[in-house]
Amino acid sequence: MLVARDAPKDRLTPADRDGAGNQELQFLVVGDWGRNGRDHQRGVAAEMARVAGRRRDRFVISVGDNFYEDGVTSTEDRQWQTSFEKVYAASSLQVPWYCILGNHDYHGRPQAQLEYAEIHPRWQMPARYYTAVEALPDGQAVRFCFIDTSPLITEYRDQVKLAAEVHRQDAEAQLRWLDQALRHSGERWKVVVGHHPVYSGGEHGTQAELVNRLLPLLRKHNVQVYLNGHEHDLQHIVRNGMHFFTTGAGSQVRVSQAIEGSRFARGVPGFLAMSMNAERLRAEFCGADGTLLYQADIQSAEM
Numbered sequence: 001m002l003v004a005r006d007a008p009k010d011r012l013t014p015a016d017r018d019g020a021g022n023q024e025l026q027f028l029v030v031g032d033w034g035r036n037g038r039d040h041q042r043g044v045a046a047e048m049a050r051v052a053g054r055r056r057d058r059f060v061i062s063v064g065d066n067f068y069e070d071g072v073t074s075t076e077d078r079q080w081q082t083s084f085e086k087v088y089a090a091s092s093l094q095v096p097w098y099c100i101l102g103n104h105d106y107h108g109r110p111q112a113q114l115e116y117a118e119i120h121p122r123w124q125m126p127a128r129y130y131t132a133v134e135a136l137p138d139g140q141a142v143r144f145c146f147i148d149t150s151p152l153i154t155e156y157r158d159q160v161k162l163a164a165e166v167h168r169q170d171a172e173a174q175l176r177w178l179d180q181a182l183r184h185s186g187e188r189w190k191v192v193v194g195h196h197p198v199y200s201g202g203e204h205g206t207q208a209e210l211v212n213r214l215l216p217l218l219r220k221h222n223v224q225v226y227l228n229g230h231e232h233d234l235q236h237i238v239r240n241g242m243h244f245f246t247t248g249a250g251s252q253v254r255v256s257q258a259i260e261g262s263r264f265a266r267g268v269p270g271f272l273a274m275s276m277n278a279e280r281l282r283a284e285f286c287g288a289d290g291t292l293l294y295q296a297d298i299q300s301a302e303m
Contacts, residue, residue: 025136026055029272031063031195031229032102033250034083040269041087041251043288049090051273051286058134059095059124060088061144063229063247064102064195070161071108075116084123098132099125100146102195102229107161129174131181140278142189145181148174149194149228153209175217182221188278188300190223195230199244201259202231202267218242224298225281231256233267234285236296243298245283247272264294 028048035041051057067079088097099117101110110128117125124132128148135141151169156162182190198210198218218226219242229248233256237244244261249269256265269288274281279300285293 023137024275024277025134025142026057026273026275027059027061028052028057029061029063029227029245029247029274030250032065032232032248032252033062034065034067034079035251036079036082037087039251040249040253040288041083044250044269044271045087045090045093047286047288047290048088048271049092050290052095053090053092055273055275057092057095057273060093060097061193061227062097062099063193063227064100064149065104065229065248066099066102066113067108068104068251069107071105071110072112072116073109074112075119077108077112080116094122096124097122098144098146098193099123100193100195101125101128101148101150103150103156103162106150106156106165110165128169129177133187136188136276136278138278140189141187142191142276143181143185143187145178145190145192147178147192147194147214149196149210149214152213153196153207171213175213179217179220182217182223185221189225189276189281190221191225191227192218192223193227195228197228197231197235197244197246198226199237199239199259199261200231200246201235201237201257201262201265202233202246202248203254203256204231206259224300227272233265234270234272234293235265236263236283236285236294237261238263243283243296245272247285263296266293268293 117123131145151171156166226244231248232254235246239261253267255267273284281298283296
């Protein structure tokens, strides 16, 4: 069973869940959002609801930093209501949210987010790293591997707010798990989701430790797409045929710039809308103001 400790079995979601005629798997990706509705959060949420209502998205992926500045402390923390339930309240967003932890989530009590998932089905976080399989309408499937990148970054082991929790995590065990999960993956598409970027033209820049420790695994197993947040911007970078999408503009935004391989880089509030079938993945950056900022098509035959 290729799952993390205390995670459920791989979930294969029926392709016809959204009704007949939907020829693609459609979902949204957002990151770095939980600010009690402030700093563009409500605007981004409203546009997510509009897009999801039109497309009937099957689920939402949150790439971490779910609650600022210091995570949540329990399942009763007020931010569950002020930053999540009451902000993403539209009926079109009442779908599963596949969530991971970001570094700000480590400032609080990360385990509380796993506990919330046990009593609130919309919030999907069965473990700090886990895998899920989603069916494509044509009978193919896509494997998502959701990982916890903070323990992979050495500097967090020296930061007071994170050190104790980060030290409890076995980074090498997580990497071994990811190697195994990807090795046994027979799906057409492989997508890995982490909070921190591998490559970035944002404020924090390229994360050298992920280049050294994570990227070799992604390349070894022919992962086509890596999704992340952390940078408060929207980016698409292509290196050696692999696609890196940063979508950390769910509330606050910062300036971004192009680096080697950049196809798009802007510090504007927004999110990522993705559509997939066996042959093609379409990625669209959507602005909080309703504009389509960028669109890219990726063919599975390219990989």
